[in-house]
Amino acid sequence: MAEPWRWLADLTAAPGAVQMARDAQLAALGQPTARVYRWSRPTVSLGFHQPSDEIDLSACASLGFDAVRRPTGGRAVLHAEEVTYAVVLPAAGISIAALHSRIGAALALGLRTVFGIDATVAPRPELSGRRSAAPCFGSSARDEVQVGGRKLVGSAQRRMGSGQTAVALQHGSILLGPAHRRLAEVLRGPVDSRAFDHATELETVLGAPVDPADVARAVRLGLSQTFGIDLTDREWTDDERLAAEHAAADYALFHPLLTTE
Numbered sequence: 442m443a444e445p446w447r448w449l450a451d452l453t454a455a456p457g458a459v460q461m462a463r464d465a466q467l468a469a470l471g472q473p474t475a476r477v478y479r480w481s482r483p484t485v486s487l488g489f490h491q492p493s494d495e496i497d498l499s500a501c502a503s504l505g506f507d508a509v510r511r512p513t514g515g516r517a518v519l520h521a522e523e524v525t526y527a528v529v530l531p532a533a534g535i536s537i538a539a540l541h542s543r544i545g546a547a548l549a550l551g552l553r554t555v556f557g558i559d560a561t562v563a564p565r566p567e568l569s570g571r572r573s574a575a576p577c578f579g580s581s582a583r584d585e586v587q588v589g590g591r592k593l594v595g596s597a598q599r600r601m602g603s604g605q606t607a608v609a610l611q612h613g614s615i616l617l618g619p620a621h622r623r624l625a626e627v628l629r630g631p632v633d634s635r636a637f638d639h640a641t642e643l644e645t646v647l648g649a650p651v652d653p654a655d656v657a658r659a660v661r662l663g664l665s666q667t668f669g670i671d672l673t674d675r676e677w678t679d680d681e682r683l684a685a686e687h688a689a690a691d692y693a694l695f696h697p698l699l700t701t702e
Contacts, residue, residue: 446475462692487509
């Protein structure tokens with residue numbers, strides 16, 4: 442059996458900027474870790490290199506949305522009615538694609554086992570090679586988790602360090618309800634009315650509300666079985682909490698509140 446991973450179930454919601462700082466902090470620590478968490482307000486996140494002018498911050502303010510920059514790549518997401526997962530792993534000797542695929546397989550396994558849905562990982566090409574402000578859930582990408590041909594989980598990854606010290610951070614949205622579709626209200630420029638036809642949500646698939654604790658259980662089970670590891674509960678230390686709160690401003694684009702509610 443491999444070395445146990447740290448497990449953090451942060452289902453008490455916190456501001457998006459704090460959550461991004463926490464993920465970056467875990468990556469800096471470099472220890473094998475998995476966590477699940479929620480957001481205290483609907484929050485738009487942009488990929489690490491995505492221009493901030495691709496979203497309308499005034500519209501975010503009027504709608505009561507926060508806006509943050511992720512420490513990972515990818516395109517815009519509105520985090521609302523979801524459970525977010527994050528995995529930090531040593532990345533020496535494994536490609537981005539291979540790790541993305543393996544984590545996707547773990548999530549699909551957990552979701553199948555806990556919810557009885559036909560979650561699969563499908564190697565599908567991007568619908569367009571053009572880089573744009575299009576929403577993350579506006580297309581189906583390689584190695585994403587889907588149900589019935591529609592994306593259920595959208596993920597992003599970033600490598601930090603190099604060689605034997607390389608660390609990967611991968612995190613992503615497991616959709617519970619349809620609120621993520623409101624991203625279209627804050628994107629600048631025209632958005633195809635069919636942009637979200639490639640997405641689905643657990644509540645849509647199941648026809649009933651979903652308990653976030655069950656999603657956390659699915660993530661934990663899938664990772665444990667796929668990677669052959671134990672996940673050990675270990676809460677945040679006071680020092681870790683304080684460090685993330687101090688670093689939160691580095692990730693905030695629009696943030697009425699930077700303290701937990």
